[in-house]
Amino acid sequence: MDQVFAPWRIEWVERDDHEDDVDGCPFCVLPERDEDRDSRIVARTDHSFVILNNYPYNPGHVMVIPDRHTGEWGALSDAELLDHARLKVATIDALEAALGPDGVNAGENLGGSAAGGSIADHVHTHLVPRWSGDTNFMPVIGDTKVLVEALDDTYDRLHEAFASLPAAAPRDGDGRDDQGAAHDADPDRAVRLSFET
Template identity: 65%
Template structure:
């Protein structure tokens, strides 16, 4: 068995909230945006850093309302989800400077997502050469930056965007 030392994951394992509940419903209701890794909030959606990132800056844009069916989103939720995705891409570009990005959703049981009953859009920054020999030869993904450091970069990049406010540095950036 391969072992990978990841001490930052203990915060996720020991997090508050209902263990049987949907984390995408529980996390935004906590009073701890930074600890929950919620970087930005809009009216109908929020941006959360992925605790098991593919690359540094791997974020998810998630509607507050619990649904796994894309067709159930209202027009306001769809527009807000898209706008927050656009702002997330801009924050990733400004804060991390990748060469590109992947975005997408895993919809339904067979699509491969680990949480299929609360839809979410992945936003993954990509760099030329970010796939190296480790995943190919050793089936090991190397993440080159701590999630807390990534949070700081993206929080600052969101805060620099027009139409945002930060009430408290430990809170998510508010999209107004």
């Protein structure tokens, strides 16, 4: 029997069985909650948000998701598409600052369940940090993936990285240090990013 030590999974084992019985799309329900950290939302913009994947391929696996519920990219307005694209760029910057990956995979499951998407009716983009040698014998031979960081720790690192981006909204007074980086961002609230038009 293969055994992998993953103590953070106890949260999944001990969760409320009805917690997943939410009405509606999780990409619509989670941003409406007043608990960004619990929902794992690390950043928001006017039209999109970034959320950690609860079942990551690698530490830092996030999804960039438009606020509007649609299964078609073509249904989004130009402003929504531009906001989503800019948030992807900011997310890659935050991933590089927080985790220092050697590369990032970006992907979208288009066309519903046939394309492998578990949530086909709300478009989104996966960003997965990659490191040279991050695939080893465990997934190849043992059919087991080892995650080296708990989601809460990844959240903290990404939250701090997003807060330091130039697009981060000011906090407390002007809320910026001498280099113009945002600071003292509430760790329980998603970092608010604003892009110039």
